[in-house]
Each structure stands twice: as C-alpha cells, then as structure tokens.
Amino acid sequence: MSGAAPMRVLANATELIELLAGEGALPLVDVATRIGVPRPSIYRLCEGLAAVGMVELLPDSRVRLSTRWLALADAARAGMLEWRGAPEVLAHLVERTGQTAYLSVPYGSSALCVDWCQGRAIDVLAYRPGSMMPLHVGAAGRTFAAYGVPLPEGDRRRRTEKTIIDYDELAADRERIRRDGYALSEEDVTIGIGAVGVPILAPDGTLRGALSLGGLVEDIRKHCDEFVAELRAGVERLSGV
Structure with missing residues (x-):
C-alpha cells in the first residue's frame, strides 16, 4: 500500500x-x-x-x-490552558446579562464553540460546545471572517431569509464589524434568535477567538450596547488570566 x-x-x-x-x-x-x-x-x-x-x-x-466524543471533548477542553479562565468569565457574563455566553475559536472555515454557560431565558440555541458554524452566519463566525479568517467561496447556505449570502454584502458586513468592533447577528441562523460577539485579540493583533452572547433577538437588539461593553470587559478579564 x-x-x-x-x-x-x-x-x-x-x-x-x-x-x-x-x-x-x-x-x-x-x-x-x-x-x-x-x-x-x-x-x-x-x-x-x-x-x-x-x-x-x-x-x-x-x-x-x-457518545465517546463527549469524553474526548471534555479532555480537549481541559487541555486548552490558554482558556483556563473561561468558565468564570462566561458565568459572570450570564450573571450580568441573563443571555447564554460562548467562547469560540476559528477552526478551518468555521467557528467552533469550545465552551459556554447557559443563560436563564431560553434553551433553543443551535450553537453549543463542540458545534460549528460557517463564517457567513452568527456572531462568532462573522467576527472571525471580519478579522481575517478566509471565507470559503462556496457552501454559503441560507439558514433564514435574513442570512447574508451575497459576496458584496458579506464584504460590507466584514467592514462594518471591523469598524464597530463587534458583530450583531439578527435571526440569520434561527428566527427569533440573535447574538452579539466581539473578537479576542493577542497583543500583536492576532485573532485568538471570540466571546459572544446569544438569546431572544429582541433582548439582543434592545441591550446591544451594554452587552458589547460586558463582552469587552470579559475579553479583558480572559486575556489577563
């Protein structure tokens, strides 16, 4: 052979x-x-x-x-020493906002959820530890695309009528996220669900991951500015661990 x-x-x-x-x-x-x-x-x-x-x-x-992958996932997460402070940071975000908090990292052409803390309001979110999202949808995926993770040419499947799939619109979305410093997902993955995410950057500007909050789209829209502030504070705490 x-x-x-x-x-x-x-x-x-x-x-x-x-x-x-x-x-x-x-x-x-x-x-x-x-x-x-x-x-x-x-x-x-x-x-x-x-x-x-x-x-x-x-x-x-x-x-x-x-189900063997559950044990493997727990072992892999425990071995990610760079994120050892994540559980406390995510729990604090939930306490402050009531939304579900996520830590994601780039994985190929996807956003991979490596840890979360469930919010108090709902349990219908599609994004969970071990699951992946393409880079044209969701707060974490679109954050990664905006900060340099290559967006694949194909496989831009429309999840809802609000999913952005047009190349020029995606380019404008990336520019907007870079300008504002956060990504706002409004029902582009699941109707009724929204999310907001911010990048985690190394001191040299290298993308390391993203923190995001997900919940009912009305709550995300109403409290977007304060949620972004909480996420940025979470990034500072996580980076200082």
Missing part, C-alpha cells in the same frame, strides 16, 4: 467526522455524496470507525457520532 492511501483514508475520516459534527446523523448515501467518496468506501470507513467506537451505525442506514 502506498503512503498516500492511508493519508487519504485519514482525510476521508476527518471529513466524515466534521460533517457529522456539523449536521448530526446523516444517511450513508448522503455522506458519500457530500464528501465525494464512493459508497462502498464510505461503508467500509464507517464500519471501521464504528468498530473503534467513534461513530454509531443506526438501523435506518444513517450514521452519527458516538
């Missing part, structure tokens, strides 16, 4: 895992189409991953990530 073959298998496994992480359980046929791999190869790959406990094969010919 050539050296390229094992690398191709690993690359396919990575694409499969990231697809399931972003969208949940999917039919095996859809997985093969989405990542461009022949069906027999996908079946063998999923059987292999299931044998080592990384995915579960469901009776209706779908595949999903296994």
Whole structure:
C-alpha cells in the first residue's frame, strides 16, 4: 500500500467526522455524496470507525457520532490552558446579562464553540460546545471572517431569509464589524434568535477567538450596547488570566 492511501483514508475520516459534527446523523448515501467518496468506501470507513467506537451505525442506514466524543471533548477542553479562565468569565457574563455566553475559536472555515454557560431565558440555541458554524452566519463566525479568517467561496447556505449570502454584502458586513468592533447577528441562523460577539485579540493583533452572547433577538437588539461593553470587559478579564 502506498503512503498516500492511508493519508487519504485519514482525510476521508476527518471529513466524515466534521460533517457529522456539523449536521448530526446523516444517511450513508448522503455522506458519500457530500464528501465525494464512493459508497462502498464510505461503508467500509464507517464500519471501521464504528468498530473503534467513534461513530454509531443506526438501523435506518444513517450514521452519527458516538457518545465517546463527549469524553474526548471534555479532555480537549481541559487541555486548552490558554482558556483556563473561561468558565468564570462566561458565568459572570450570564450573571450580568441573563443571555447564554460562548467562547469560540476559528477552526478551518468555521467557528467552533469550545465552551459556554447557559443563560436563564431560553434553551433553543443551535450553537453549543463542540458545534460549528460557517463564517457567513452568527456572531462568532462573522467576527472571525471580519478579522481575517478566509471565507470559503462556496457552501454559503441560507439558514433564514435574513442570512447574508451575497459576496458584496458579506464584504460590507466584514467592514462594518471591523469598524464597530463587534458583530450583531439578527435571526440569520434561527428566527427569533440573535447574538452579539466581539473578537479576542493577542497583543500583536492576532485573532485568538471570540466571546459572544446569544438569546431572544429582541433582548439582543434592545441591550446591544451594554452587552458589547460586558463582552469587552470579559475579553479583558480572559486575556489577563
């Protein structure tokens, strides 16, 4: 077997895992189409991953990530020493605002939620630890796009009628976020839900992550300025840990 073959298998496994992480359980046929791999190869790959406990094969010919990833996610989060002060900062944001607070980092062409603290108002938010959002939607994703994470050319799926997908509108959105220093998400991911996010920058200006607050869009709109102030204070506390 050539050296390229094992690398191709690993690359396919990575694409499969990231697809399931972003969208949940999917039919095996859809997985093969989405990542461009022949069906027999996908079946063998999923059987292999299931044998080592990384995915579960469901009776209706779908595949999903296994619960083993929960333990792996906790271990990975514990190992991120640069964010060791995040739980206290996120809890303080919830205490001050009542909204759900998030810490996100760039991951490829997505925003990855690495930690959160649930708010007091609602529990219908789509963004949770371990989940990813594309860079054209949401407060964290659009913040990352504005601060230099490349926005992919394709795969700008419309989540709601308020999702921005036009190239020129996205460019204007990035300029606005850079000018104001925060991103405001108003129902572009889920109707009725909003979010506001600010970047976490290293002293040299390098993007490290984002803090954001999510909740009912009316609350986010009404209290946007004060929420931005709380997020910026949270960034200062997090950066000083």
